[in-house]
Amino acid sequence: MIVHGKSLRWRLLAAHTGLIALMILILFPFVTILSTSFQAGNYGGGGLIPDNFSLEHWKLAFGIPHVQPNGVVLEPPYPVLLWLWNSIKVALISAAIILALATTAAYAFARMRFRFKSQILSGLMLLQMFPAVLALVAMFTIFDTIGNYIPWLGIDTHAGLILAYVGGIAMHIWTIKGYFDTIPKELDEAAIMDGATPFQAFRTVVLPMATPILAVVFVLAFIGGIMEYPVASVLLHKEENLTLAIGSQFYLQEASYRWGDFAAAAILSGVPITIVFLYAQRWIVEGLTAGGVKG
Numbered sequence: 001m002i003v004h005g006k007s008l009r010w011r012l013l014a015a016h017t018g019l020i021a022l023m024i025l026i027l028f029p030f031v032t033i034l035s036t037s038f039q040a041g042n043y044g045g046g047g048l049i050p051d052n053f054s055l056e057h058w059k060l061a062f063g064i065p066h067v068q069p070n071g072v073v074l075e076p077p078y079p080v081l082l083w084l085w086n087s088i089k090v091a092l093i094s095a096a097i098i099l100a101l102a103t104t105a106a107y108a109f110a111r112m113r114f115r116f117k118s119q120i121l122s123g124l125m126l127l128q129m130f131p132a133v134l135a136l137v138a139m140f141t142i143f144d145t146i147g148n149y150i151p152w153l154g155i156d157t158h159a160g161l162i163l164a165y166v167g168g169i170a171m172h173i174w175t176i177k178g179y180f181d182t183i184p185k186e187l188d189e190a191a192i193m194d195g196a197t198p199f200q201a202f203r204t205v206v207l208p209m210a211t212p213i214l215a216v217v218f219v220l221a222f223i224g225g226i227m228e229y230p231v232a233s234v235l236l237h238k239e240e241n242l243t244l245a246i247g248s249q250f251y252l253q254e255a256s257y258r259w260g261d262f263a264a265a266a267i268l269s270g271v272p273i274t275i276v277f278l279y280a281q282r283w284i285v286e287g288l289t290a291g292g293v294k295g
Contacts, residue, residue, distance in 0.1 A: 003243075004250070010067060032072070032095050033266055033267060034262045034263070034267060035050050036050075036260055036263040037055075037057050037058065037260060037263035037264040037267060038053055038054065038055070038057070038058075038065040039051065039052060039054065039260055040052040040054035040056060040260075040261045041054075041260065042057075042256075042257065042258040042261060043258050043259060043260070044127075048209055049227070052063060056068070056074060056260070057260040057261050057263065057264040058264050059198055060074060060075075060076045060077065060080075060261055060264070061076075061080045061081075061261065061264040061268060062080070062081060063076045063079070063080070063081055064076070069118060077250075077258070077261070078239075078247055078250055078251075079206070079240070079247075080244070080247070080264075080265050080268065081243050082240060082270055083243060083244040083246075083247040083248075083265075084244050084269065084272075086158065086241065086242065086243050086244070087225070087226050087243040087244045087245065087269065087272070088272050089158065089224075090158050090161055090162055090165070090225055090243060091221075091222045091224075091225030091226045091272070092160045092222065092225075093162050094166055094221065094225045095163075095218050095221035095222040095225060097162070097166050098165070098166055098168075098169050098172055098217070098221045099172075099214060099217055099218050099221065100171065101166065101169055101177055102169050102172035102173045102175075102176055102217060103207070103210075103217075105169075105173050105207065106172075106173050106174075106175075106176035106177035106179075106180055107176075107180060107202055109121060109173065109177045109183050110177045110180035111185065111202075113181070121174075121177075124170040124173055124174060125170070125174065126172070127170045128168075128170040128171045132164075132168060132230065132231055133230050136230060136231070136234050138234070139231065139234065140155070140234050140235070143160045143163075143235060146148065146160070149284075155237070156236055156237050156238055156241055157235075157241070158241065160235055161231070161235050161236060161243075164231050164235060165221075165224070165225055165231070166230070168224075169178050172217050172220075172221065172291065175213065175216075176213055176214070176217060176218060177211070179210055179212075179213040180210065181207065183206055183209055183210065187201075187205050187206070187209075188201045188202075188205060188206065191204065191205045196276045197253075201256060203233055211283055215280040215281075215283045218252070218276075219276060219277055219280045222272075222273070223273055223276075226243075226244075226245070226269065226273055227244075227245055227269075227273075228245065229245050229246065232245060232246050233246050236270055244265060244268070244269045245269065247265075248262060248265050248266065248269070251265065
């Protein structure tokens with residue numbers, strides 16, 4: 001039995017109290033939004049517990065008409081589920097493409113020798129220092145021109161938006177390359193000496209050991225695709241093509257602020273992020289524990 005001194009017990013108590021306070025501080029905005037989504041009427045503010053509990057905002061978000069107590073029927077103003085599906089589709093495809101391209105490019109930079117390698121890496125570092133907002137006009141012009149020749153890849157297409165998101169791959173290449181540099185090259189060389197091709201060594205040796213960073217990159221790319229606003233607002237115009245981040249702005253127009261509907265849509269946008277994070281977290285834990293076991 002271990003006996004703790006009074007000083008240590010007070011430190012543990014202070015640490016636990018600080019953690020609880022931090023969790024409350026982090027969860028407070030979410031609880032406020034959740035409360036607003038269950039509050040009857042479209043009013044901002046209020047307490048953490050709704051004064052007049054109602055499911056009207058959630059019904060409208062799921063495309064279900066809501067009958068008010070006075071008999072008035074409220075029709076869903078916007079296709080929230082369609083916008084949510086557009087967001088998930090764009091985020092998943094762009095994250096998968098980013099992960100595939102960034103992983104192979106990072107392996108080439110980490111293991112292969114070729115001319116202008118350091119210059120290309122420096123160029124990637126330089127490119128990622130400039131936010132995409134600075135290139136919005138150029139991006140609109142480029143995709144508008146592309147649309148004249150390839151309509152499905154131009155303005156107001158999900159393929160064009162995915163291509164724009166894939167263009168921000170430089171940061172992920174640097175992230176994965178840094179992790180590959182920590183994996184001993186002798187493992188690749190041993191696999192090649194046993195008869196494996198460079199691609200087989202990459203697929204069977206390096207990738208399993210890099211599972212944690214691959215999961216992190218995929219989650220970051222997915223979250224970026226779900227939450228991104230500036231680029232999507234320039235490239236998408238038609239209502240049926242919008243993502244949820246863009247469509248949610250219609251709830252907060254100058255003539256009408258629909259806070260309750262906006263709160264329900266905001267919570268829905270966080271559901272796919274939570275699911276993907278929980279799923280990827282399992283792979284992160286498995287990768288870390290597998291890497292810590294010596295065979």
